[in-house]
Amino acid sequence: MVCCIISYLRTLNIFQSNNTDNEDQHEIENNLIATRVYLIVLILTFISLTFSLSLITQTTKVTLRYPTVEQVKTLPLDLQCPCSRLSIIYGTFITLEARFHQICSSDFISERWIKAIYSGRNSTHFYQGDFRGIGSAQFQVLASLCQLSQNNVEDGLSSFYDTSLINSQMLFEDLLKATIQVSIQQFNTTVPVTFKSQLDLINKLIFGNQLISGLRTTLDVEYINNGESNIFANYLFYGNSNITENKCVTDYNIGVLSGIYNISNNETTILFHIPGFLSGCMPINSLLQSTLECFYNQTCIDKLLSYLSTNETFQAMNETKQTLFPSKFTIQSIINDIMVEEWISNISYEKYFNQCAPISCTYSQIQRHDSIYILIGIISLVGGITLILGISIPIIIQFIRKPKIKEIKSKPKISCKIEL
Known part of the structure; x- marks a missing residue:
């Protein structure tokens, strides 16, 4: 069978002349070669077309x-x-939560602590830098600052949740989260600045109106009865020198290191210094300049409590807990970030999609393209391809295999004439 096919292909001649009697051997060979070239080129062309059409998208x-x-x-x-x-609306698919500084969840802003360090009527009898005289008021301020920061965060979140995302087209998850993160970052920046501005305004109003503390940390008031009732009030000095700049009349932010002081024979001696904690003209001003490093140290807390008339015990804060604010950061630095350690956001793409x-x-x-398209494309081109190949290939083969014609030049004849 294979031999028959090979024999058939060898003798196949699709360019055979109709008048076979006039065909010479050279022309027959040309037609056979043209047939083989034609079939090979046609097959290769069909393969190339099939491959090309399959790659078109x-x-x-x-x-x-x-x-x-x-x-x-x-x-x-x-x-x-x-x-x-x-x-x-943001609130339909976003939840945002603030993790506050651990002081705001500690015992040191509780009523139990404030009562434990409160000295009652004796508060005004201590030295101006004595923690027993001003400490209770300072921690009441600190508790209020925690509450105010939480209130400001809640108010800010309420406004944030009411903000609308306006977009006619649905956003992909990555783009949605990137867009919302920008809004969250703006919110995280705006709320602390607003809170700090309000606190600065309160401090300026207190100093501008020369409001004084009832704990005798601003003025030293003396009542002298020498036949006439006379009251003398002088602004207190803070610091080591009695210069005017250290008077509360010039600045409420001046202060001294807070601790336990002993007054004896008109002499004041320090019994215990509270590391990083200050006393000054006003409880709020000295508090903002103070640090909380003592309240991360159990030994420091126990030492402080030993000078107070209380049997209560309190646990120190955890200094190893991850925090943005190290123990030696001032409370003012913590307030500048509205006492927030971390913002925890959750963006639900499913909820957003349901709202969209x-x-x-x-x-x-x-x-x-599928096989049907490729087949139709080949069929539509096969007529033109076969026509072009059928005309061009025989002509090319004949041109290449043109027979060489040998011209025989006749030699000149020499004629000899012999005369007798």
């Missing part, structure tokens, strides 16, 4: 009705999904 628009969030996550990035709602509620999505799909 087409782009089509696909519309998906009522897509699900799982489908959307797998679709191309050119996906277009118009939202049913133009405006989506796209009815349909359109995307581009790129795909190669």
Whole structure:
């Protein structure tokens, strides 16, 4: 069978002349060669066309009705999904939580602590830098600052949750989270600045109106009865020198290291210094300049309590706990960040998608042509290809294999004439 096919191909001549009687051997050979070249070129052309047509891609628009969030996550990035709602409120798909400094959840702003360090009526009898005279008021201020910061965060979150995301097209998850993170960052910057501005305004009003503390930390008031009732009030000095700049009249922010002092024979001696904690003209001003390093140290707390008339015990804060504010940071530094250690955000893409509620999505799909398209393309080209090859190949073969014509030049004849 194979031998028959090979024999048939060897003798196949599709360019055979109709008048076979006039064909010479050279022309027959040309036609056989042209036939073989024609078949080889035709086969290679069909293979090339098939390969080329299979590589050609087409782009089509696909519309998906009522897509699900799982489908959307797998679709191309050119996906277009118009939202049913133009405006989506942040609170419907975002939760934002503030983790406050641990002082705001500790015993040191509790009523139990404030009562334990309160000296009652004796508060005004201590030296101006004595913790027993001003400490209770300072921690009441600290408790109020924690409460105010929490209130400001809650008010800020309420406004933030009412903010709307306006977009006619559905956003992909990565783009949505990047967009919301920018808004969260702006919120995290705005709320502390607003809180600090309000606190600065209160301090300026207190100093501007020369309001004084009832703990005798601003003025030294003396009542002298020498036949006439006379009251003398002098601004207290703070610091080591009695210069005017150290008087509360010039600045409420001056102060001394807070601790336990002993007054004997008009002499004041220090019994215990509270590391980083200050006393000054006003409880709030000296508190903001203080640090909380003593209250991270159990030994320091126990030492302080030993000078107070209380049997209560209190646990020190955890210094190893992850924090943005080391123990030697001032309370003012903590206030500048509204006492927030960390903002914890949760953006639910599923909730956002449900609020967007796209009815349909359109995307581009790129795909190669199927076998039917390739077959139709080849069939549409086969007529022209066979015609061109059928005309050109025999002509080329004949041109290449043109027979060589040998011209025989006759030699001149020599004639000899012999005369007798």
